[in-house]
């Protein structure tokens with residue numbers, strides 16, 4: 001599944017811009033600076049691919065990448081951009097809600113959580129949205145190389161506690177480091193297994 005090329009397909013700003021639901025897709029969500037671009041780059045082995053999502057103007061779009069012919073990788077930027085004007089935030093949230101609840105080929109959402117920080121309020125918000133859209137989501141801990149074992153255990157406990165409150169949560173947590181490559185093969189095989 002990850003042998004093929006990854007290519008940026010399009011940034012979507014309205015439901016009628018979504019590409020055809022002709023293949024499986026998974027999406028990635030996370031606060032800005034959580035390490036989402038780095039993770040997508042590590043996962044696909046395509047340096048710089050997710051940079052498109054971080055360019056100004058793309059931050060309120062749902063960004064689609066093709067991963068070979070059989071998979072869409074979807075980058076959901078925009079959460080954590082609380083300093084955007086309210087009208088923009090509301091428009092974005094409406095699109096996000098519509099996308100999550102209406103996308104039949106969306107098999108799983110990966111919610112990225114910084115290994116140092118654990119689950120924050122905005123993460124809870126997206127988890128609630130995923131619950132109400134009945135989209136199974138799985139937590140991916142990022143930057144695992146930045147924390148000591150004993151601190152990691154504490155954060156993991158907090159994350160497990162949060163997941164227990166969300167019916168759409170898949171219990172297995174994936175620990176990753178895009179820097180060191182830890183957990184990347186695991187994440188690939190989880191996606192392939194879907």
Ligand code: GDP
Nearest residue numbers: 032033034035036037038143144146177178179
């Ligand atoms: P995004 O805003 O969520 O797309 O975050 P980026 O992927 O741009 O990463 C934010 C910062 O965290 C950058 O300075 C990255 O180099 C750093 N970073 C991302 N992943 C890792 C990781 O696994 N380990 C370490 N040590 N740093 C990371």
